[in-house]
Amino acid sequence: MKNKILSLLLFSFLIFFLPSCITNTERNSTSRMPIEKTEKQPSIENKEEKNQTLTAQQLKDQEFIQKLVTLQTKQPSEDAQQFIATGDKRFIAKAGRGINIPGIDDKTYQSIKHQCSLRYVDGFGDLLYGKNHRRYYDAIVDYAKAYNAVILKTCLK
Numbered sequence: 001m002k003n004k005i006l007s008l009l010l011f012s013f014l015i016f017f018l019p020s021c022i023t024n025t026e027r028n029s030t031s032r033m034p035i036e037k038t039e040k041q042p043s044i045e046n047k048e049e050k051n052q053t054l055t056a057q058q059l060k061d062q063e064f065i066q067k068l069v070t071l072q073t074k075q076p077s078e079d080a081q082q083f084i085a086t087g088d089k090r091f092i093a094k095a096g097r098g099i100n101i102p103g104i105d106d107k108t109y110q111s112i113k114h115q116c117s118l119r120y121v122d123g124f125g126d127l128l129y130g131k132n133h134r135r136y137y138d139a140i141v142d143y144a145k146a147y148n149a150v151i152l153k154t155c156l157k
Helices: 002-021 024-028 044-072 076-085 106-112 130-157
Strands: 091-093 117-120
Touching: 002 117, 076 130, 091 130, 106 130
Parallel strands: 091 117
Antiparallel strands: none
């Protein structure tokens, strides 16, 4: 009987005092601690920002569908003649890291750059937003070549 009482007291002692023996560090390492963000665990905010960025790029790409439709209705030779009539003799150039004038080589441009300057068109640069922007870009290159050929004749006079 004495053994039973001693066992029961020892068991009660362990149950009562054992939790207080755990240090604060050990307690904080349990599931109550917040999970720290690591590079392997991207935050929800970063995922949302990335989705918003993709959506913004997609929206920007969609804008070029309408621009392409509008561009396809234009006549580059007639447009160039209208600008020349108002005294505007600017080449259409690609906005980017360097000067790129469709249909005009660099040597020719260097010889006439004081007579005819440059015009930049929105969406005609180094950055492409998607397949619709790419289609617009290809079309504006063709348009600019024809337009610039007319402007070149005027600049050479």
